[in-house]
Amino acid sequence: MCDTRPGSTVCPVALRHYQSALQKDEFAAGPVPACLLALGLVQPRTDDSEAVVPVPPHAAAFTVLQPLQEELAAKRYKERSLMAAFSLFEEVYADTRRGEQQSFTLLRGETAINGALAAAVDACQEELLTAQPGGGRKADDLARALERDMRLLARGTRQRTLYQHTVRHHQPTLAYIRQITRADAEVRTLTEVFERLIICDRKVAFIPVSDDRSTAALEVRHPAVVRFLARSFDRDWKRSIPVADPDSALRPSVVVLDIQRTILQAVVSGETDESIARQLGMSRRSVAEHVRKVSEHLGSGSRAQLGYLLATSGFLLDDPGVVEGGD
Numbered sequence: 001m002c003d004t005r006p007g008s009t010v011c012p013v014a015l016r017h018y019q020s021a022l023q024k025d026e027f028a029a030g031p032v033p034a035c036l037l038a039l040g041l042v043q044p045r046t047d048d049s050e051a052v053v054p055v056p057p058h059a060a061a062f063t064v065l066q067p068l069q070e071e072l073a074a075k076r077y078k079e080r081s082l083m084a085a086f087s088l089f090e091e092v093y094a095d096t097r098r099g100e101q102q103s104f105t106l107l108r109g110e111t112a113i114n115g116a117l118a119a120a121v122d123a124c125q126e127e128l129l130t131a132q133p134g135g136g137r138k139a140d141d142l143a144r145a146l147e148r149d150m151r152l153l154a155r156g157t158r159q160r161t162l163y164q165h166t167v168r169h170h171q172p173t174l175a176y177i178r179q180i181t182r183a184d185a186e187v188r189t190l191t192e193v194f195e196r197l198i199i200c201d202r203k204v205a206f207i208p209v210s211d212d213r214s215t216a217a218l219e220v221r222h223p224a225v226v227r228f229l230a231r232s233f234d235r236d237w238k239r240s241i242p243v244a245d246p247d248s249a250l251r252p253s254v255v256v257l258d259i260q261r262t263i264l265q266a267v268v269s270g271e272t273d274e275s276i277a278r279q280l281g282m283s284r285r286s287v288a289e290h291v292r293k294v295s296e297h298l299g300s301g302s303r304a305q306l307g308y309l310l311a312t313s314g315f316l317l318d319d320p321g322v323v324e325g326g327d
């Protein structure tokens with residue numbers, strides 16, 4: 001039997017019947033293939049309702065396709081009408097939202113970033129949260145931060161700042177910490193790698209767009225995203241260690257141990273001294289010195305052997321204390 005569904009292939013029998021009918025100008029006796037009837041390629045003879053004659057394909061196509069073309073035209077008209085209606089609503093939506101504050105704003109270049117930061121921080125009334133990775137900060141950055149922070153603290157704004165442990169050996173940063181902590185700011189340090197983050201009154205946050213933090217930043221005002229970032233900061237804060245005495249050149253043994261563990265865990269992961277130093281904000285020489293001391297302690301003769309010993313000996317799971325050496 002012929003398949004008369006749309007898109008189906010015409011059977012060879014129907015083609016032979018149609019060809020035979022064209023040659024004789026009518027169909028021979030016998031049943032007519034269903035696909036020929038469905039496609040309108042045959043029609044009853046006027047003088048004999050029992051017989052059929054072939055119809056030219058272009059005439060049959062017009063008869064069969066005309067309803068489909070009319071239906072498609074109606075749908076295209078409906079599509080254009082709907083698009084025009086949505087376009088009107090889009091204009092209303094855009095006009096209404098235009099006066100609202102954007103949830104995300106991309107800031108490009110130091111001028112734009114510093115300007116937006118200054119405006120947000122100056123408007124900060126209750127709490128300023130900052131996370132500053134990468135070790136000690138530049139003198140110019142510290143000077144700008146000190147002026148801004150002292151102004152905030154003077155009007156009663158609470159300030160909490162999170163650094164990596166390595167700032168405890170960076171005198172310019174320690175001098176800055178000394179002044180703001182005397183004005184009731186809180187500063188803590190953490191070994192783990194984290195991203196730069198500034199949050200003002202838990203209403204607006206600033207995060208970097210790329211590893212080069214000076215090229216672009218994202219100003220975030222979406223309440224859900226700012227809340228997520230603030231809670232991430234709070235989790236890190238709970239695990240961090242307070243800078244109790246910025247005047248002391250010595251770091252608590254727990255800080256040194258924390259740094260050492262992080263370095264050794266990175267060694268097990270196969271990271272290089274340079275990569276570890278960059279993440280922790282310390283010199284490559286200091287990282288190498290920590291690795292050297294632990295290698296001697298465990299009797300390791302190579303980097304690969306050290307990674308194996310650290311992974312299999314339980315050294316990082318136990319509490320061996322600080323292996324002296326390194327900054």
